[in-house]
Amino acid sequence: MAREDFSYESARLRALGNLTKTVIVPALVLASLAKATKIKLGYYTIPCYGLCIFLGSYLQGLYRGFRLGRDSERLARGREGSVGSIPVVRGKLPGNIDLIIRALANQRSGYVHDIFLEWFEEYQSTIINVRLLGIDKFITMDSEHVKFLLVTGHRNFFRGDTQKELLETFLGTGILNRDDEMWKAHRTTTRPFFINDRTSDLGLFDKYINRTLNHISNVGPNRPIDFEDLAARFTIDTASEFLFGHNLDTLSYRADGFDSFVDAFAKIQQVSLERSIRGGLWPLFEPFGDRSKKYGDVIKGWVTPLVERALEHKRKMSEKGHQIQDDQSTFLEHLAYSFDDVTIIRDQLINLLLAARDTTTALLTYTVYMFTQHPEILARARKEVVEALGPDGTPTLEGIRKLKYLRAVLNETLRLFCPLHGSIRQSRDHGVILPPSDATYQRGPMYLPPNSPVFTLPILIQRNEALWGPDAHIYDPDRWLDERLQRVTSNPAIFIPFGAGPRNCLGQNYAYNEASLFMIRLLQRFEGFTLAEDKQLPPPWKMNSQHTHHSKRGMFGPGWPGTKRKAVEKIWPGHNIVLFVKGGLWVRVKKAE
Numbered sequence: 204m205a206r207e208d209f210s211y212e213s214a215r216l217r218a219l220g221n222l223t224k225t226v227i228v229p230a231l232v233l234a235s236l237a238k239a240t241k242i243k244l245g246y247y248t249i250p251c252y253g254l255c256i257f258l259g260s261y262l263q264g265l266y267r268g269f270r271l272g273r274d275s276e277r278l279a280r281g282r283e284g285s286v287g288s289i290p291v292v293r294g295k296l297p298g299n300i301d302l303i304i305r306a307l308a309n310q311r312s313g314y315v316h317d318i319f320l321e322w323f324e325e326y327q328s329t330i331i332n333v334r335l336l337g338i339d340k341f342i343t344m345d346s347e348h349v350k351f352l353l354v355t356g357h358r359n360f361f362r363g364d365t366q367k368e369l370l371e372t373f374l375g376t377g378i379l380n381r382d383d384e385m386w387k388a389h390r391t392t393t394r395p396f397f398i399n400d401r402t403s404d405l406g407l408f409d410k411y412i413n414r415t416l417n418h419i420s421n422v423g424p425n426r427p428i429d430f431e432d433l434a435a436r437f438t439i440d441t442a443s444e445f446l447f448g449h450n451l452d453t454l455s456y457r458a459d460g461f462d463s464f465v466d467a468f469a470k471i472q473q474v475s476l477e478r479s480i481r482g483g484l485w486p487l488f489e490p491f492g493d494r495s496k497k498y499g500d501v502i503k504g505w506v507t508p509l510v511e512r513a514l515e516h517k518r519k520m521s522e523k524g525h526q527i528q529d530d531q532s533t534f535l536e537h538l539a540y541s542f543d544d545v546t547i548i549r550d551q552l553i554n555l556l557l558a559a560r561d562t563t564t565a566l567l568t569y570t571v572y573m574f575t576q577h578p579e580i581l582a583r584a585r586k587e588v589v590e591a592l593g594p595d596g597t598p599t600l601e602g603i604r605k606l607k608y609l610r611a612v613l614n615e616t617l618r619l620f621c622p623l624h625g626s627i628r629q630s631r632d633h634g635v636i637l638p639p640s641d642a643t644y645q646r647g648p649m650y651l652p653p654n655s656p657v658f659t660l661p662i663l664i665q666r667n668e669a670l671w672g673p674d675a676h677i678y679d680p681d682r683w684l685d686e687r688l689q690r691v692t693s694n695p696a697i698f699i700p701f702g703a704g705p706r707n708c709l710g711q712n713y714a715y716n717e718a719s720l721f722m723i724r725l726l727q728r729f730e731g732f733t734l735a736e737d738k739q740l741p742p743p744w745k746m747n748s749q750h751t752h753h754s755k756r757g758m759f760g761p762g763w764p765g766t767k768r769k770a771v772e773k774i775w776p777g778h779n780i781v782l783f784v785k786g787g788l789w790v791r792v793k794k795a796e
């Protein structure tokens with residue numbers, strides 16, 4: 204039976220069940236044995252219970268491994284060649300609880316997903332099982348697995364209950380959080396809106412780009428600005444006008460309540476990330492109730508009246524006998540034409556706002572960060588723009604497409620700093636055999652059990668030297684223009700910033716148009732970007748280049764287990780649902796002569 208209740212309460216019940224199985228049942232068994240045999244444990248009570256829980260968890264792990272092996276054999280019967288099992292990461296504490304502590308510590312003070320890189324390397328596999336309290340959680344950085352999950356074998360997977368539990372308060376019934384009929388209904392109503400001329404409305408983008416760049420111009424050459432904050436204001440103002448026909452107007456810096464909306468948007472994503480790290484146990488870390496609720500209420504409190512107004516308008520029109528038409532002027536009107544339910548429309552708007560805003564903010568922010576680090580790339584991109592359009596010429600869509608170097612710059616940012624760094628799928632109620640893994644560790648087919656969440660990590664795929672060559676960690680837009688492009692054209696699964704398959708990104712054109720025009724205007728008006736190191740939050744890690752850790756995949760830098768980017772990064776990349784720069788991106792800009 205498919206689950207329908209994803210509330211915090213049902214998640215807590217489920218997590219308590221898991222805790223009972225791993226901790227309470229072994230303890231009860233020991234208590235009953237001690238009672239039956241009349242043995243007094245005395246001073247040994249605590250160590251004995253500890254040992255018993257540890258043993259219980261070990262035996263449960265063995266039993267789970269045995270069952271998976273048996274199911275896998277059954278599924279593989281009649282196939283040629285063997286089917287392996289996915290390596291389980293072994294922790295030191297019962298239920299692998301120490302793994303959560305390590306993952307949380309990495310999130311607080313490490314580089315994005317370094318902890319997973321270490322485990323992939325340790326187990327020599329691009330897919331691992333981080334089993335917590337007996338709950339399997341699979342993590343993959345394998346391009347062949349991801350192709351199977353998203354495209355060739357997508358029918359075996361869905362978004363799944365694990366994500367819905369994590370994000371129900373935030374994303375509810377929206378497209379990013381639903382499967383099957385509900386997802387289909389959203390996809391079919393949303394798609395037409397994204398293939399009409401609206402996503403090519405350069406005038407809408409230009410209006411907000413102008414306001415954003417005026418802020419930068421007014422700051423002056425020596426004062427640093429937080430470019431990430433500015434980009435976030437730009438993308439939310441543009442997206443809110445595009446989606447609601449109602450500009451949130453965060454670029455005016457007025458203190459009138461929208462700050463709390465924007466703040467709630469950031470905080471609810473942070474809660475979601477922490478939940479995802481705590482795995483199936485997350486409700487136990489929120490003993491006093493759903494931590495995301497107060498932020499969800501702020502967000503809904505702002506969107507609901509807009510939806511009610513649109514539905515009221517539709518009702519009045521129909522009462523007056525007017526024919527209701529889908530004039531598609533805003534996405535909200537388009538949704539109100541298609542649905543009558545406030546919750547469905549509201550949730551879908553919130554989903555689109557999340558999809559549109561933070562992703563494009565990351566693309567703009569990391570491109571400017573790369574301009575600060577590579578003045579030669581900045582100069583070349585600027586030359587291309589100014590030669591094609593002059594210092595203030597307005598491009599057409601066709602004109603934007605001709606700027607090949609600019610597109611290469613954006614693609615290189617999407618590759619190295621993939622905004623949606625990770626995504627989740629779940630196997631349906633049958634096990635599947637994953638295809639042989641990619642060239643990284645060259646593992647054969649492996650068995651994935653039914654109802655298992657799988658986290659895919661495109662950011663690691665897109666930095667993998669086994670797939671991209673030894674310069675994978677270097678920012679080099681030329682790889683999109685020279686013979687290295689062949690790597691992607693012959694295997695598109697190694698570059699998936701917009702996902703792939705039936706659930707791929709609907710806003711890809713919107714994002715490319717918006718980001719391209721933003722960069723064109725930025726390069727027309729400014730010619731220098733320097734990182735304001737006096738303001739920038741530095742990365743917390745200290746590098747030791749004394750010895751080199753040789754990894755098969757070559758992604759580890761000298762002296763520390765983790766990505767080679769660590770050695771060159773001048774900012775601290777952070778991640779919640781989307782990638783961002785911790786503490787903002789502080790830059791000084793120089794106006795064009």
Ligand code: HEM
Pocket residue numbers: 378379390393555558559560562563566621622623626627699700701702703705706707708709710711713714
């Ligand atoms: C640089 C910007 C963007 C990036 C990197 C990006 C990335 C992605 C990715 C990777 C997915 C698939 C997620 C998965 O398979 O789990 C996705 C889905 C989606 N994106 Fe984007 N996106 C961007 C911008 C946008 C914009 C601007 C919009 C809308 C205005 C948008 C709307 C959507 C929607 C509606 C989906 C859900 C599709 C579905 O589930 O059927 N995205 N995006």
